Amino acid sequence: MAEEIDVRTLAALAETEEPFILDVRRPEEYVEAHVPGARLVPLDELPARLQELPSEGPLVVICASGGRSLQAADWLAAHGREAVSVAGGTRAWAEVGLPVHRGSGCCSG
16 A cells, blocks of 8 residues: 655645645546646546656655545556655645645646
């Protein structure tokens, strides 16, 4: 099972590094609210779009509440990628008052 981090850990990581944040929700969920800088690759498209993801460094995977991101992180790890899941997902990110972006933004897939 993939490692999980909480939203505060992700926020701290984002302040010191530029993690690749992979949002695996559906496009309409992403447009509603997403973590700044997150790249959208819906879970069901992940196998076909694996080549779009960096092959080096960890992938930080997020969804709405943590279920799909954990599934995606496990799948990525099984395919040789370093990945961690964000426990609580975008919902937890917003609930603790961290900023969210709305709309398709720069990083939609």
